Amino acid sequence: LGFNPEKTKIIVDTKCMHKLYPIALKVAKKITFSTAKAIFGFENSTNIGQIFFTAIQAAPAFLGTEEYGKQIPTLIPCGIDQDPHFRACRDVAPGLNYPKPATMYCKMFPGLSGADKMSSSDENATIYTTDTPKAVKKKVGRAFTGGKSTVEEQRAEGGNPEICAVYKYNFYMFEKDDEKLEEMARKCRNGEILCGECKMCLTEKINVFLEEHQAKREEAKEIIDSMAFDGFKW
Amino acid sequence: LGFNPEKTKIIVDTKCMHKLYPIALKVAKKITFSTAKAIFGFENSTNIGQIFFTAIQAAPAFLGTEEYGKQIPTLIPCGIDQDPHFRACRDVAPGLNYPKPATMYCKMFPGLSGADKMSSSDENATIYTTDTPKAVKKKVGRAFTGGKSTVEEQRAEGGNPEICAVYKYNFYMFEKDDEKLEEMARKCRNGEILCGECKMCLTEKINVFLEEHQAKREEAKEIIDSMAFDGFKW
Helix, strand or coil, rough: CCCCHHHCCCCCCCHHHHHHHHHHHHHHHCHHHHHHHHHHHCCCCEEEEHHHHHHHHHHHHHHHHHHHHHCCEEEEEHHHHHHHHCCCCCCCCCHHHCCEEEEECCCCCCCCCCCCCCCCHHHHHHHCCCCCHHHHHHHHHHCCCCCCCCCHHHHHHCCCCCHCCHHHHHHHCCCHHHHHHHHHHHHHHCCCCHHHHHHHHHHHHHHHHHHHHHCCCCCCCCHHHHHHHCEEEE | CCCCCCHHHHHHHHHHHHHHHHHHHHHHCCCCCHHHHHHCCCCCCCCCCHHHHHHHHHHHHHHHHHHHHCCCCCEEEEEEEHHHHHHHHHHHCCCHCCCCCCCCCCCCCCCCCCCCCCCCCCHHHHCCCCCCCCHHHHHHHHCCCCCCCCHHHHHHHHHHHHCCCCHHHHHHHHHCHHHHHHCCCCHHHHHHHHHHHHHHHHHHHHHHHHHHHHHHHHHHCCCCCHHCCCCCCC
């Protein structure tokens, strides 16, 4: 749970821009409007900040090389929606004598509503890391599942874990034991367990996780400043 | 000669970008590609840095307001070629609750070759503030004048101060006394003075100016760091 503070530097774009901007400028000079438009489908109503954004997005990939003055390879973990920026970034890297960054695409964490991507703007379908146990219980209680409309139907026909947000949460994060996960899916399909039971069980797991996370978050507040990026001084 | 260090803050875009960038972002959101294209005539081959640049150019005009948290009016002295950026800047200011900046357009200083604008990239037609007396003598000696090809012709027909770079230098900077300037033009037109004399005279004036300037420049090196922008701490 978390990162090694010794090896972690947090870069906040708006605060570290004196380091990122000179790199972003080099990148920007290598990307024409034509290229950016082809990648992102810009229109006349697009604002000039959106057009420039790829240069800013690319800059941290080259920050190590700039700071150390030698080729430092980087690995960028990001969502697949960020892929076009880093493809453009890889295209311009050789011309700037930077190593091409490697990318690692994280899966989107599903929303409680059954949507593919949890979004911080839909608060009912999203567990925030700052949520109270009560809020978690309420949100999970309302989650979209693969269950039937009545207990009788569910007992008779079983549920559908494939489309169930509660099952997905267990799958992605809260049930690490594959056999237990299989067992969970089987019991669901058989109608042996009901959605209510699954939700109670998930609520418990999330709250155990959040309790630990929130405690560590409080501890981290004391060292967070020491992790702010300040010119690779480690 | 120079600025009051107590009232002077030097902003270097690449070094102060952590202060300018958040403002530039606000500006950028208010300027569409359509607007920027209409102003600057961007093409598909334009790089995305050029497209974004108006936002960066505008940011210092709003820096005071951001730092003090109240409306601070600004006066921007610049060349007329910078006008489009600040027109766009004035357009977006009210929507961001910033006061519109006022602009003051400086005349372009002419080049020694007779061109309208002295350019640092044409070193023979440009007096650098770091030039030695010898370099100044050589450059002024080769300057474009309104003189004739022979002494005889010049004595008979006179020169043309209107097109003479040496005269323009006196006009813009080195002869503050309007009557003496008139006298100079009159004598030139009459053929009373020759280009060589004018050039020797201007060389002397420039070198007196540069001697003082270069001495003050050396002195300024000791305080330059104290004038670097660092969050309006004065």
